[in-house]
Amino acid sequence: MEHLAYDIQSGDFGGAGAASRDLKQHLKRIGAESDAVRRAMIAAYEAEMNVVIHTEGGRLEATVSDGQLDVDVIDRGPGIPDVPQAMREGFSTASSEARALGFGAGMGLPNIERNSDRLRVTSAVGDGTRVSFSIMLRPEAADQGARPSSLGIAAELCRDCRHCLVACPTAAVRVREAQPSVLYHLCIDCTCCIAACDPGALTLLDAPDGLTPGADAVLAVPPALLAGFGDHAVGTVLEELRALGFAAVVPVQPYEDELRRGVLELAATTALPAPVISPVCPAVVSLIEVKFPSLVPHLAPLASPWEALQRDLGERDVTYVVSCPSQRTALLAQQPTAQRHTVTPRLVRAAVLPRLAARRRAAHGTPEPRPQAAGAGEGDLLVVTGVSHVLAVLEQIEDGRLGDVAGVEPFICDGGCFGAPLLGEDACVAAWRWAAAAGAAPGEGRSFERARPYRPRPGIRLDPDMAVAIHKLAALDAETQALPGKDCGVCGAPTCAALAEDIVMERAARALCPYVTPEEGSAS
Amino acid sequence: MKLEDIARELGLAELTPEVSGNVEAEIERGYASDLLSDVLANAPEGGVLVTLQVHLNVIAVASHAELAAVIFAGSRRPDDDVRAKAIAEGISLYVSPADTFDIVGRLYAMGVKGNHA
Numbered sequence: 001m002e003h004l005a006y007d008i009q010s011g012d013f014g015g016a017g018a019a020s021r022d023l024k025q026h027l028k029r030i031g032a033e034s035d036a037v038r039r040a041m042i043a044a045y046e047a048e049m050n051v052v053i054h055t056e057g058g059r060l061e062a063t064v065s066d067g068q069l070d071v072d073v074i075d076r077g078p079g080i081p082d083v084p085q086a087m088r089e090g091f092s093t094a095s096s097e098a099r100a101l102g103f104g105a106g107m108g109l110p111n112i113e114r115n116s117d118r119l120r121v122t123s124a125v126g127d128g129t130r131v132s133f134s135i136m137l138r139p140e141a142a143d144q145g146a147r148p149s150s151l152g153i154a155a156e157l158c159r160d161c162r163h164c165l166v167a168c169p170t171a172a173v174r175v176r177e178a179q180p181s182v183l184y185h186l187c188i189d190c191t192c193c194i195a196a197c198d199p200g201a202l203t204l205l206d207a208p209d210g211l212t213p214g215a216d217a218v219l220a221v222p223p224a225l226l227a228g229f230g231d232h233a234v235g236t237v238l239e240e241l242r243a244l245g246f247a248a249v250v251p252v253q254p255y256e257d258e259l260r261r262g263v264l265e266l267a268a269t270t271a272l273p274a275p276v277i278s279p280v281c282p283a284v285v286s287l288i289e290v291k292f293p294s295l296v297p298h299l300a301p302l303a304s305p306w307e308a309l310q311r312d313l314g315e316r317d318v319t320y321v322v323s324c325p326s327q328r329t330a331l332l333a334q335q336p337t338a339q340r341h342t343v344t345p346r347l348v349r350a351a352v353l354p355r356l357a358a359r360r361r362a363a364h365g366t367p368e369p370r371p372q373a374a375g376a377g378e379g380d381l382l383v384v385t386g387v388s389h390v391l392a393v394l395e396q397i398e399d400g401r402l403g404d405v406a407g408v409e410p411f412i413c414d415g416g417c418f419g420a421p422l423l424g425e426d427a428c429v430a431a432w433r434w435a436a437a438a439g440a441a442p443g444e445g446r447s448f449e450r451a452r453p454y455r456p457r458p459g460i461r462l463d464p465d466m467a468v469a470i471h472k473l474a475a476l477d478a479e480t481q482a483l484p485g486k487d488c489g490v491c492g493a494p495t496c497a498a499l500a501e502d503i504v505m506e507r508a509a510r511a512l513c514p515y516v517t518p519e520e521g522s523a524s
Numbered sequence: 525m526k527l528e529d530i531a532r533e534l535g536l537a538e539l540t541p542e543v544s545g546n547v548e549a550e551i552e553r554g555y556a557s558d559l560l561s562d563v564l565a566n567a568p569e570g571g572v573l574v575t576l577q578v579h580l581n582v583i584a585v586a587s588h589a590e591l592a593a594v595i596f597a598g599s600r601r602p603d604d605d606v607r608a609k610a611i612a613e614g615i616s617l618y619v620s621p622a623d624t625f626d627i628v629g630r631l632y633a634m635g636v637k638g639n640h641a
Contacts (some may be wrong), residue, residue, distance in 0.1 A: 014605075017584030024588070041588050042564050049561075049581075102577045107561035114565070 002026065002064045008048055010057040013101055013361065019060045020044035023071075026064060032137040032227075039133045040069055046108045047073040047131050053098040054078075058128070068117075068293050069135045079125040087121070118292060119426035149187055150325035150331050151194075154219050155179045156199040161487040167196035170290055188286035189326035204325050207343045212247030216522055217317040218448045219433050220309055223253045225321055225345050231403045251312070255305035256280060263300045276300050283326035294354050304330055310338070317341075321348050328347070381407045386414040462505070474478075476504045484515040525605055525634055527593055530572070536595060536618035538641060539607055546616045549592050554636045556628045558617055560585045567591055568639055576628050578602040587613040598625040602629060 004026065006019035021442070024041040032040075033334065044060065051058040051073060056074030078425040080086045087109050094104025109131075113119045116133035123129040126140045160178040167173075172186035173193050180193075180201055193202045213219075219241055226234045241249045263278040279285050285304070288295045302313060308326045319341045322328045330337045382391045382405045390410045396402045413419035415427025423430065462476070463469040478499035486496065491512035502508035510516055528547040531538060553568035556581065558576050567573055567589040574595045575582060582605055586594050593616040601619055602610075610617050620627055632638075 014580045016581060017588065020588065021584070038569075045564060045584070045588055046561060101579050101581055102558050102560040102563075102575075103581075105559040105561055107559065107565070111561050111565050 002030075004062045004064070006060045008051040008060060008073075009071055010052065010246050012052055013098075014042050016052045017045060019048050023060075023062055025158075026062075027034045027069065027137070030064065030137075032069075035102055036069075036135055040071075041137065043112040043115045043133055044071055044073075045131075046111045047071065049103055050108050050131070051352050055092050055128070064137075068137055070294065071131075071133050071135075072379045073131040075128045075130075077126060077128045080121070080123040080129050081125050083121050083123055095388055117290075118294065120294075132294075135292045136293065138288075148329055149182065150328035150332070151182055151187060151204045152191055152205040153180055153182070154201050154203065156377045157199045159199050159485055159487070161198070161485075163196040163487070164193040164202055167192040169287065172344075173202075173295055186290060188290055189324070189329045190283035191324045192288070194325075204322070204344050207319075207341065208341055208346055209320065209345060211244065211246070211347060212341070213319070214317050215247065217246050217319060218313055219244075219246040219249045219319050219321065219348075220306075220313070221249060221251055221322045221348075222345075223251050224323060224347065226251060226347075228345070229353070229356060230401050232360075236359070238355065239353070240352050240359065243355065244318070244348075244351055250306045252307070252309050255312075259302055259305050261307065262302050266300050266302075272300065273297050278302075279304050281326065282306075282330040285323060286326060306331055310334055319343060321345055373486055381409045385411045385415070385419065387412050392504050406435045420524050453503065462490075462501075472504050476500050479503050479510070482510070482516075486515065488514070490514045525551055525636060527572075530631065530634065530636070531618055533634065533640055534595075534622075534627065535622060536620050539602070539617040539619060540611050540615070542611045543614055543616045544616060546592050551592060551636055554594055554628070554631050554638065555591075556624050566639065572631070572636065574624050574631070576624065577605065580606050582606070583609045583613060583615060586610075586615050591615060593618065595620055595627055597622065597627055 004023060006022070008019060009015065020041050024037060025039055027037045044062070050058055050469055051060075055075035056077050058073060061072045061074070063070045067347040085091055085428060088106070089110040090476060091098075092104045092106035092108075098104040109121065112131065112133055115135075117136050118134040119126050120132045121129065122132075155178075158175065158180050160176050163177050164173045164177060164180060164402055165171075169190065169192055170186045170188055172188075174181050174183065182193075194204065197203075221241070226237050227495045229237050238249050238280055257281055259278065263276055263280075266272055267274070267276040275298065277284075277288070277295065277300065279299050279302060282304050285299060288299060290313075304327075306322065307330050310318070310320070314335060315481055320331055320338065321327075322331065333340055382393070382402075384390050393402070393408060393410065393421045394456075395409070402408075411419075413421070413427070415431060416429040418425075418434070419427030456463060461469060462472040480497050483496035483500055487494070491499050491508070491514070493502055493508070493512075496513075499510075499513060503510050525629065526547065527549050530536070530549075530551060534637045540601035551570075551572050551584070552563060554574065555567040555571055556574040557563050557566075559582055563573060564585050567586075569590045570592050571595045572589050572595060573582075573586060573589075574597055576597055578596055578600045578603070582594060592609070596617070596619045599619060600637070602617065602630075607617060607641075
């Protein structure tokens with residue numbers, strides 16, 4: 001680790017650039033990749049110029065470790081009254097002297113943001129401003145081969161819809177010529193691209209030989225798998241999983257509970273900077289490593305639940321059913337041979353579903369004690385938050401697959417009303433603060449009957465006349481088939497199926513599709 | 525195209541004959557701007573900059589962006605300390621009576637392109 005510090009004088013236009021130039025030489029000497037050096041230099045120079053132009057002077061401090069560069073530029077005032085405004089490109093309060101020299105175009109902070117991997121600007125009027133940024137120095141080439149990834153790519157399934165591009169939180173996905181690829185040095189092994197990929201071109205890697213039960217084999221499973229078979233009771237699912245040929249089925253839940261206890265213990269001490277971050281999710285750990293390197297010290301130095309389970313049972317023949325790429329990657333990092341024994345939930349579900357169905361059929365005469373809808377106590381309500389979860393649960397209710405649930409409390413926003421995008425605080429933070437402040441705003445409520453009855457709206461019906469609607473439905477299917485299925489949005493409809501409906505309902509012409517040839521377009 | 529050929533064809537006055545290593549350099553890219561943040565962010569490495577700015581920070585930015593040469597438009601001449609700094613950094617300086625638009629147009633016609641051409 002190397003620490004560098006430079007004084008920056010107010011108004012010293014001639015001497016400006018010395019700190020960033022010296023920093024650049026240091027980075028070159030340690031062999032940082034040239035792109036990172038260039039970005040570091042641009043960010044440092046802009047920060048340096050900001051001190052010269054706008055402040056009463058300050059300091060640039062840089063810490064270089066092998067993985068990253070952290071730069072703090074601290075000035076002695078006057079401070080920025082409105083930081084978001086200062087971050088906007090084109091906004092500037094520079095003097096005419098600075099402008100005459102070609103500065104003050106309002107590009108400084110935006111330039112720093114563009115060229116750093118993390119930027120934090122804090123300012124107090126009258127006091128000064130601190131601009132902190134980090135740049136990852138790991139050479140790209142070395143990182144790519146070294147880091148295992150558990151993201152599988154089935155390029156032939158790609159439809160070129162590119163939803164994965166915007167879904168990825170680290171911008172690690174590329175789709176070129178209808179082939180998805182991943183910049184593994186950025187990939188955090190989360191599930192965002194998998195969730196966004198309808199055709200399944202992006203997926204979780206499976207064990208090469210599938211499920212391989214053995215006489216003494218243990219099947220380690222996430223709680224969500226056990227609770228994921230509709231109204232088949234968890235106990236029944238456990239039985240059928242064992243019947244696949246496993247000596248024991250071990251849920252990872254107790255390891256999660258133990259980790260939570262450990263994190264709480266650490267949080268009660270001052271061993272780590274507050275707040276202590278639980279490493280429960282390896283994808284979040286990777287995200288912190290990739291995008292928030294300054295938060296690494298906050299991570300509790302404990303194994304994730306899967307890693308702990310593996311340490312505990314590693315001597316035995318364990319098959320791990322992981323629910324995301326990051327868990328698989330974490331397991332492989334501890335024990336490379338785990339690759340052969342890490343399977344996807346899909347594989348296990350495919351094996352156990354027929355058994356559960358057969359069991360239900362066999363029990364037809366004497367019905368299996370199915371879980372009954374529980375009493376209407378508050379704790380028994382199924383709380384569903386986020387539009388995608390709400391849609392999925394409503395589908396399930398419609399399909400009659402939610403018999404074990406007495407009541408549902410659905411919220412369209414992620415995290416419930418705490419997650420409404422207009423509130424300005426993150427849903428999880430606000431909900432936690434509210435719970436912590438329980439009783440701070442006491443009051444009483446009442447419930448009333450509705451004044452206006454519910455009434456269905458004809459929104460998705462194709463035609464009031466059912467015979468005509470059936471005809472239109474057939475036409476809609478044919479139109480959907482004729483469109484490319486790329487869901488590119490160029491026609492102005494969100495999906496090809498939506499354009500097909502627009503065509504059938506005579507709201508749009510087929511020629512709007514950029515992939516349809518003129519002859520095909522006029523045929524519609 | 526070599527820097528010395530560019531200088532000859534454009535009739536540029538060379539301000540830094542002391543910088544000898546550059547005249548043989550092949551110049552493929554160029555940039556024109558008077559906003560130094562813009563130059564810093566976008567000027568292509570090894571390229572030439574056409575600008576009206578003649579103060580010391582131009583050299584700092586040119587050095588950071590690893591430019592080979594700077595052409596000052598509109599007969600604007602830098603002070604001696606700027607010249608000295610450029611020599612120390614190994615950056616060639618030229619001055620031209622033509623305006624930025626004409627200089628860039630002629631450079632482009634000679635095959636010196638921008639970032640995206």
